[in-house]
Amino acid sequence: MDAVVSTAKLNSNEIFDLMKQFITEVIGEEFVEEMDITMESSFTKDLEMDSIEIVSFSEKIKAHFGEQIDFTGWLSNMDLDQLINLNLGTIVNYIEECQ
């Protein structure tokens, strides 16, 4: 389960797959099937995640990686354009650097 804090360092492909898994858990398999999730997928626009979904996505990241990654803090320091343009690749890079 993702409640166990993982200590193994993941590469970017593994992080991408994990993010995809979290996204599927948050928004539901049926809706993910209609989407082509790539590193370029924008978080709010392509994946259409609302604030509540982003919060549960953040919680999954926290449960998996623990305190080493402050995803919510990272998001809260963004301006509007950064949030609008935020894509999965940026998140994968951020997590990779934080590990």
Place this chain on the structure above:
Amino acid sequence: MSKFLFVVPPFFGHVSPTLSIGASLIAKGHDVKWFGVTPLADSHIPEGGEYIYPRNDLIEHQDELQRILKRQDDGPACSGPEVMKLALEETYVPVARIMMKGLSKFVEAWKPDVIINDCITFAGALCAYIKGIPCVTTTPVPPDVMGDTANSAPKIFEWQENLIKGLQREFGVNGDDIVIHSHKMNIVFTSEEFAGIQDSMPHMKFVGPVKGRPNHAEFDWERLGKATTPKVFVSLGTLLVDIRKEFFGKLIEAFADAPVTIVAATNPDIFEQWPDNFIVNGFVPQAELMPKMDAVICHGGFNTVNDTFINGLPMLITPIAYDHFHTARLIENAGCGIKIRYKRLRIEDMRKAVFELLENPVYRNASLRIKETFIAAGGNDKAVQLLEEFV
């Protein structure tokens, strides 16, 4: 007798509660006018009141204004941060700029005792500040929609402040004070309990829903009277024109021939035929209709939310954009409804949710608790009392 001027935006949901308290003010002998930048049919204006539309002052802005209005159709397809931009940067601030000239002229000519600006109609409070006229703000939605951005999202807070101060400076208001809302009185059309707000600032006055605006819409009461199954009212409000067909298509899929009677407020033209258990009207006498309903489905437009809970009904809320998500969270917190986000709406879930609302009394009981807080907030009488004391 005092002169009250309501300054309203080109969105009927925000105008609606001002028409109701305006009617009550007129009944008490006050002189009441409205000022807006799109025409409004006379039938909406309470008898004795007047709506001012400054046609000539708007000629130079007409292209921009039409572009802004058309842009609202993009709302449902926008993400949260895009909607913030659409609302503040592309709508509220430019509409205020467009309004200022005609509004200043009218205020100088009519000399209102109080200007009452709707919360997204910044020109009202800005003009009042410049001319030294007392100002009250009306807020039809629960406040705090954006949350505490000063602490949770400092860059977004800074962006908001810069846009508003930039607008103020254009009209010669320099300095750091925000003057696009009243700091003396803000009348909010919900209860503190429903809004989930404790220890609000003393100028925030929660009066609950208001009623009494003119609504001459006709309705086939006889047909409704013959319905034997539970009655579910469905509304998408006055905006969101583009997704109307899709939304009601899903509704038909979920409830055609189901043991419910659907009373839908939408233009029937979108489909050639409706199922027999659907009663569809473009305009409905919503306030009269609501007490006869058993449940409500809506996207979270605030007037329908108020009409629902003042009647103690449970709601399926399908938030689409704007402040709908915030409202949906309040409904879930209060326990008086079920939320399914429109973009994640499955037909089967919608059907299940509606029958759960009809069969499980917990939602109705929670709604009745909200109803009590709404009634205790005082409604029209309280709003009129506050405004008369304010003059």
